[in-house]
Amino acid sequence: ARYDDLLRGRPGARVVVRDVRGEERELISDLEPRAGRDLELTIDVDQQQAAEKALDEAVARHGDERSGAAAVIFEIRSGEVLALASSPRFDANRLRQRTYYEGVRANPRTPQANRAMWALPPGSTWKILSCFAMCDPSREGSLPPDWTTVCQGAFDMRRPRRFRCEGVHGRIGMARSIQVSCNVFFFRAAEEVGLDPLAAWAERLGCGAPLGSGLPDAAGKPRGIVGERGGMVPHSTYKEERLRRQARSVSLWCERLHDAVRRDSLDLGTLSKTVARYNHAAAWYRLYDGDQVIKPGEVRNTIIGQGDVKATPLQVASIAALVAGEGRFTYPRLLKQAPQRPGSFDLDPDVLSRVQEGMRRVVTLGTASGRKIGLRELDVAGKTGTAERAGDRPNVAWFMGYYPASAPEVAFAVVVDRTKGHGGGVCGPVARALIEAYEKARDRQPQRGGR
Numbered sequence: 001a002r003y004d005d006l007l008r009g010r011p012g013a014r015v016v017v018r019d020v021r022g023e024e025r026e027l028i029s030d031l032e033p034r035a036g037r038d039l040e041l042t043i044d045v046d047q048q049q050a051a052e053k054a055l056d057e058a059v060a061r062h063g064d065e066r067s068g069a070a071a072v073i074f075e076i077r078s079g080e081v082l083a084l085a086s087s088p089r090f091d092a093n094r095l096r097q098r099t100y101y102e103g104v105r106a107n108p109r110t111p112q113a114n115r116a117m118w119a120l121p122p123g124s125t126w127k128i129l130s131c132f133a134m135c136d137p138s139r140e141g142s143l144p145p146d147w148t149t150v151c152q153g154a155f156d157m158r159r160p161r162r163f164r165c166e167g168v169h170g171r172i173g174m175a176r177s178i179q180v181s182c183n184v185f186f187f188r189a190a191e192e193v194g195l196d197p198l199a200a201w202a203e204r205l206g207c208g209a210p211l212g213s214g215l216p217d218a219a220g221k222p223r224g225i226v227g228e229r230g231g232m233v234p235h236s237t238y239k240e241e242r243l244r245r246q247a248r249s250v251s252l253w254c255e256r257l258h259d260a261v262r263r264d265s266l267d268l269g270t271l272s273k274t275v276a277r278y279n280h281a282a283a284w285y286r287l288y289d290g291d292q293v294i295k296p297g298e299v300r301n302t303i304i305g306q307g308d309v310k311a312t313p314l315q316v317a318s319i320a321a322l323v324a325g326e327g328r329f330t331y332p333r334l335l336k337q338a339p340q341r342p343g344s345f346d347l348d349p350d351v352l353s354r355v356q357e358g359m360r361r362v363v364t365l366g367t368a369s370g371r372k373i374g375l376r377e378l379d380v381a382g383k384t385g386t387a388e389r390a391g392d393r394p395n396v397a398w399f400m401g402y403y404p405a406s407a408p409e410v411a412f413a414v415v416v417d418r419t420k421g422h423g424g425g426v427c428g429p430v431a432r433a434l435i436e437a438y439e440k441a442r443d444r445q446p447q448r449g450g451r
Contacts, residue, residue: 009033009036047073066109119229124385128355134190136201149184153167164183187304359382
């Protein structure tokens with residue numbers, strides 16, 4: 001484990017010279033033992049259990065045989081993560097039981113995976129970051145905050161099944177495009193501003209790399225939260241970089257294949273697995289090598305959080321914190337001893353007000369306003385997301401936001417992978433459970449908000 005050196009401390013040692021009778025004659029060295037350091041998690045046990053229960057129910061109700069889910073909620077000012085839950089899970093105390101261990105390994109829902117650290121396509125939750133990117137006044141060619149377009153249900157009505165919208169929204173601007181999650185609004189914005197502004201904003205926030213704040217290493221270099229993945233932010237040269245990474249993977253497995261063949265005793269099992277890994281890496285290299293041009297459709301997919309873009313629940317929740325804190329928040333941390341890492345961004349006030357208005361409307365009038373979801377009467381702001389996969393493969397459903405909307409204290413994100421449902425209906429009830437558990441920990445009732 002990453003922090004074993006801190007937790008274990010250092011044993012003492014005493015070196016002496018003794019005579020033939022065993023009596024001590026000389027002290028060579030005397031190293032005093034050093035106690036291990038205490039590390040305290042920021043997790044609130046009751047909120048963690050509430051999150052796990054809500055996720056389990058969401059997976060059971062909306063998922064398939066390979067589904068999983070994750071949720072995070074953290075304090076905007078301190079960055080302290082109050083719950084970081086993954087579903088399904090396993091009981092580490094029972095792993096020595098052979099039947100239990102084999103059951104965990106055979107479970108197609110992979111309970112051994114910590115989905116709270118996984119990076120997945122963020123779907124329309126990514127549109128919140130896209131709003132700031134496409135209207136960045138510091139960049140030439142950016143759009144004004146009051147920019148509008150016309151949605152007829154698809155980007156190109158000559159091919160209405162491609163790059164489509166879930167409705168026909170007519171003349172539409174930023175706040176309403178968030179409320180109803182209008183894809184066409186963002187497709188047309190992508191045509192105007194391109195890929196680079198979004199990549200720049202995502203990288204400024206820290207997406208594309210582990211985002212959380214952990215304890216620094218021995219050299220004082222900052223480290224992220226253990227196990228967190230970095231995700232993927234497409235930019236103008238990302239396909240070239242992807243090809244180079246894959247070339248290194250092919251080279252690595254080629255070397256291992258040569259080593260396996262040169263061994264004195266040939267292990268056919270190891271050789272077979274190495275050949276399979278080499279072929280797998282080579283197939284991806286050939287695929288990437290033939291895909292080096294960024295197409296307009298890929299830019300459209302990126303601006304709505306689909307295609308190659310991937311983000312973790314911590315990153316998506318941090319986008320919500322960015323809006324809630326009006327550009328000022330603290331990056332999430334799991335250890336109380338981890339230093340606070342502030343995030344500070346100058347947000348255009350006109351864009352910010354439209355984004356906040358749109359996120360509030362999502363739960364009062366929009367894609368998360370359904371009565372069964374249970375958010376409409378609460379003082380919460382959010383954004384749904386449903387990342388679709390090719391063919392008939394199940395969706396990735398998201399809901400992220402902040403609470404209370406009128407005076408934000410916490411930001412959160414919920415994701416359910418492999419579901420036929422959509423972000424609001426699948427993840428909204430989990431978000432409500434997070435809010436109720438948060439208020440219960442403070443002996444308060446959930447705050448209600450006006451329409």
